[in-house]
Amino acid sequence: MLLLSCNLEEDDLKSLLETGASVNAPPDPQEQSPAHLAAGGGLACFLLWQLQTGADLNQQDVLGETPLHKAAKVGSLDCLSLLVASDVQIGVCNKNGQTAEDLAWSYGFPECARFLTMIKCMQTARSSGEQQERDPRAPVLRQKRSFRTVESGVMKRKC
Incomplete structure (x- = not known):
């Protein structure tokens, strides 16, 4: 696995910390954090370091994308995991x-x-199970997908 081959030097990490930049500070006009950049580059090792230093996993850039979106766009299963x-x-x-x-x-x-x-199915099943444990008579809410057509003809989920 990629994470096992990470060889970040201690001096490199120290110099990154000494720069004083916040781990969640957007460094560019696109408002992409270092975690966005790591995930978008498929750099699981750097992303792991970002996560360990407190990166906001759900921070959205100007496109509304999180690091998870970036990792999905480049097909990085390591970063997604x-x-x-x-x-x-x-x-x-x-x-x-x-x-x-x-x-x-x-x-x-x-x-x-x-x-x-x-993962989504597992989380849905887990939350449904927790709901039933609280009140077995309570209806289980199911998330419905609604689709809309966009100009390109691609179907997208409407949130």
Whole structure:
């Protein structure tokens, strides 16, 4: 696995910390945090370091995308796994109404899309089970997908 081959030098980490920049501070006009850039580059090792230093996993850039969206767009299963293991919100939609799962499908990364689908189903089942434990007579709420057509003819989830 990629994480096992990480060789960040202690001096490199020290110099990054000494710069004084916040781990969640957007460094560019696109409002992408270092976690966005790491996930978008498929750099699981750097993303792990960002997560360990307190990066906001659900921070959205100007497109409304989180690091999870960025990892899905480049097909980085390593980054997706790290983010999901860190309890990222997988149902967040970007400004076009797309989740990371939607982007993985549309960018041609079916393995990543299936992974996110499986995680979403597991989270839904877990939350449904918790709801039933609280009140077994309470109806189980199911998230319905509503679709709308966009100019390109691609179907997207409406959030």
